[in-house]
Amino acid sequence: MTSKIEKEDLSRRNFVFGSIAAAGLTVAPGVMLYQTANARDLSKPVSSKVRWGMLIDTTKDVDWNKCVEACVKEHGLGNEEHSRADQRTQYIRVVDVKNKTTGYSMSLPVMCQHCEKPPCVDVCPTGASMKREDGIVLVDRHRCIGCRYCMMACPYKARSFVHETLTDQKTTTPRGKGCVESCNMCVNRVDNGQLPACVEVSEGAIVFGDLNDPESDISRLLAKHGGKQIRADLKLNPGVQYQGI
Amino acid sequence: MKKLHFLEVEGNTKGFYTFLGIFGLISLIGVLAAYYMEHHGHYVTGMSNQVVWGTPHVFAIFLIVAASGALNVASISSVFAKTAYKPLARLSGMLAMALLAGGLVVLLLDLGRPDRLIVAMTRFNFVSIFTWNIFLYTGFMGIVAIYLWTMMDRPYNNLTKKAGMVAFIWRLILTTGTGSIFGFLISREAYDTALLAPMFIIMSFSFGLAFFMLVLMASYKYTDRPLGDYVINRLKNLLGVFVAAVLYFVIVYHITNLYSADHRGVSIFVLSAGGIYTFLFWVVQIGLGTVLPLFLLYGPTGKNRTMIGLASLLIIIGALAQLYIIIIGGQAYPMVMFPGMEVSSSFYDGVVASYAPSLPEVLLGLGGVGVTLLLVTIAVAALKFLPASLADEVVDPHAK
Ligand code: SF4
Ligand code: SF4
Numbered sequence: 001m002t003s004k005i006e007k008e009d010l011s012r013r014n015f016v017f018g019s020i021a022a023a024g025l026t027v028a029p030g031v032m033l034y035q036t037a038n039a040r041d042l043s044k045p046v047s048s049k050v051r052w053g054m055l056i057d058t059t060k061d062v063d064w065n066k067c068v069e070a071c072v073k074e075h076g077l078g079n080e081e082h083s084r085a086d087q088r089t090q091y092i093r094v095v096d097v098k099n100k101t102t103g104y105s106m107s108l109p110v111m112c113q114h115c116e117k118p119p120c121v122d123v124c125p126t127g128a129s130m131k132r133e134d135g136i137v138l139v140d141r142h143r144c145i146g147c148r149y150c151m152m153a154c155p156y157k158a159r160s161f162v163h164e165t166l167t168d169q170k171t172t173t174p175r176g177k178g179c180v181e182s183c184n185m186c187v188n189r190v191d192n193g194q195l196p197a198c199v200e201v202s203e204g205a206i207v208f209g210d211l212n213d214p215e216s217d218i219s220r221l222l223a224k225h226g227g228k229q230i231r232a233d234l235k236l237n238p239g240v241q242y243q244g245i
Numbered sequence: 246m247k248k249l250h251f252l253e254v255e256g257n258t259k260g261f262y263t264f265l266g267i268f269g270l271i272s273l274i275g276v277l278a279a280y281y282m283e284h285h286g287h288y289v290t291g292m293s294n295q296v297v298w299g300t301p302h303v304f305a306i307f308l309i310v311a312a313s314g315a316l317n318v319a320s321i322s323s324v325f326a327k328t329a330y331k332p333l334a335r336l337s338g339m340l341a342m343a344l345l346a347g348g349l350v351v352l353l354l355d356l357g358r359p360d361r362l363i364v365a366m367t368r369f370n371f372v373s374i375f376t377w378n379i380f381l382y383t384g385f386m387g388i389v390a391i392y393l394w395t396m397m398d399r400p401y402n403n404l405t406k407k408a409g410m411v412a413f414i415w416r417l418i419l420t421t422g423t424g425s426i427f428g429f430l431i432s433r434e435a436y437d438t439a440l441l442a443p444m445f446i447i448m449s450f451s452f453g454l455a456f457f458m459l460v461l462m463a464s465y466k467y468t469d470r471p472l473g474d475y476v477i478n479r480l481k482n483l484l485g486v487f488v489a490a491v492l493y494f495v496i497v498y499h500i501t502n503l504y505s506a507d508h509r510g511v512s513i514f515v516l517s518a519g520g521i522y523t524f525l526f527w528v529v530q531i532g533l534g535t536v537l538p539l540f541l542l543y544g545p546t547g548k549n550r551t552m553i554g555l556a557s558l559l560i561i562i563g564a565l566a567q568l569y570i571i572i573i574g575g576q577a578y579p580m581v582m583f584p585g586m587e588v589s590s591s592f593y594d595g596v597v598a599s600y601a602p603s604l605p606e607v608l609l610g611l612g613g614v615g616v617t618l619l620l621v622t623i624a625v626a627a628l629k630f631l632p633a634s635l636a637d638e639v640v641d642p643h644a645k
Contacts, residue, residue, distance in 0.1 A: 080288075082286070082288045084288065087287070087293045088294075089294075090294075090592050093592040093594075094590060094591070095582070095588055095590040095592075096588065097587070097588050098588075099585075099586055099587075100585075100587050110582075110590075119429075122373060123374065123429060124370055124373055125365060125375035125376045126365055126368045126369070126370060127368055127369070127370040143361075143364055143368065144358065144361075145356050145357065145361045145362075145365050146356045146358045146361075147356055147357070147365075148298060148357070149373075151294070152297060152298065152433070152576070153429070153432070155432030155580065155582070157295075157580060157594065160294045161294055161297060162286070163286045163287045163288035163292075164285065164286035164287075164288045178283070178286065178287075178358040179357055179358065230583070231432070231582060234431060245583075
């Protein structure tokens with residue numbers, strides 16, 4: 001049921017995020033320079049031909065905390081003054097997993113998995129929680145009423161609620177008290193042809209690319225080695241996949 | 246059998262203003278508490294990114310569930326043509342509306358952005374069960390209002406049965422919708438069961454009737470109107486059956502969980518390893534909220550009005566405990582991301598989340614109850630909701 005209103009809406013949102021990304025150009029002009037060749041034409045809607053995804057190789061010996069730091073810096077997180085530890089926003093976290101019987105243990109970064117069939121989008125009453133045509137799932141923070149139903153529905157605990165008034169924000173990542181937020185795959189960077197912040201510092205352990213393009217690095221790696229999804233049994237087909245879990 | 250006669254409650258009395266004042270104050274404190282939480286942000290509450298729905302939701306869901314249950318008495322009278330319940334039908338419909346209003350106020354004021362209500366009312370995502378609930382709630386208000394009208398306006402009396410039927414069906418869907426809010430959360434063990442929706446319907450019967458009885462008994466007591474044993478005995482017997490039915494569902498729920506490998510954990514958590522949740526389950530929900538009321542209703546005290554009132558109150562307290570376990574316990578119990586593995590992270594993966602209700606949350610929840618009672622108080626004085634007498638010779642068809 002793609003009504004006219006919905007289409008109108010999508011382009012409105014693309015405009016919103018597009019203009020934010022354009023603001024990004026002036027914020028960090030140097031960074032953009034090499035990659036503008038891949039940048040999306042911001043005057044056009046997001047294409048459904050691409051589906052952005054990530055492949056995370058957990059067997060690589062990298063310090064995943066660097067990814068967390070890069071994310072915090074990119075989105076201006078960690079600026080809460082009053083919130084308790086369990087109330088602070090985390091877009092990405094390092095999860096330690098241990099097999100009780102064998103003792104084998106490993107760590108992996110977990111963020112929004114950008115599900116193809118995202119429960120957070122299904123349950124959202126206002127449509128604030130939405131999936132772009134290119135597969136990126138995010139919250140339109142101007143439309144979110146803060147009901148937190150999406151947080152209840154997400155099987156990966158990927159979302160955070162802003163528990164206080166925030167100051168000192170990044171123009172590229174608007175955040176606000178009373179709204180829900182989560183990893184947006186650095187949509188501000190991706191729309192400019194850059195890599196997500198965590199991917200950039202991952203020393204190649206996270207590969208970002210177009211899952212719909214069989215020639216892309218990510219698709220080739222997946223074709224060769226396969227990839228695993230967390231809670232694949234839920235059949236949400238996340239865009240974030242793993243090796244070595 | 247004498248003729249039934251409805252009469253407004255005298256509004257210009259000290260008693261009336263006292264109740265108005267008390268309930269108004271409770272409502273006002275609730276609104277102020279909400280303002281406080283909204284102004285500072287939810288960091289002043291016990292809620293977190295792990296337990297995202299807290300005490301306000303417990304009260305809100307209680308009131309909404311009780312709302313549809315409170316309509317039962319009217320449904321029994323018009324849909325199932327039991328004349329004994331007819332004198333109570335108006336109060337039943339009105340209370341249902343007041344309970345729903347109280348619950349919705351709490352739900353709304355606990356939003357992160359209640360100022361965006363207009364967004365919620367204008368931009369819909371029809372895939373969301375929440376969206377459907379918005380329609381179910383507004384529809385319920387409208388349908389019950391019409392239903393009440395057909396009861397209270399003589400020329401339309403012949404439509405009461407039809408309106409009652411529509412309202413009855415609507416309320417069943419409404420409670421199913423409320424239960425489904427949880428039923429759709431596939432990722433959380435406590436909610437991943439088809440039993441939740443029917444269980445919510447049975448819960449609504451019990452919670453709604455308990456609330457109805459308290460309101461009925463209190464209003465007749467404080468207005469010095471006669472209320473005979475005929476009415477009370479019927480209602481209390483019905484209430485006991487509902488309480489037992491809820492117990493049955495709770496038992497089935499946990500037994501089914503215990504027999505299924507991937508749901509066993511959450512039932513073991515509630516039944517034996519869950520600390521505060523285990524305490525709430527055995528002591529408050531089962532002990533105080535189920536067994537004791539059954540004893541009070543059917544035991545030697547079964548004829549004592551005070552004891553019947555106490556039983557109703559205990560059922561409501563047990564109901565709140567039950568919803569606390571379902572809503573908050575269900576979130577506190579860790580979500581399984583890697584089955585069979587031990588997990589830990591900075592985001593509290595793999596551990597039972599801690600939650601303690603903060604004062605403003607409790608005050609907001611109670612504020613919702615205040616709103617309900619305030620509306621009831623105003624309504625009984627404004628319109629003819631209550632029969633002047635519910636003495637046995639008026640309502641009992643067999644009385645001489
Ligand atoms: S991981 Fe959670 S927040 Fe991200 S798309 Fe899936 S359900 Fe939504
Ligand atoms: S909290 Fe916001 S994004 Fe999440 S379901 Fe509610 S309105 Fe949608």
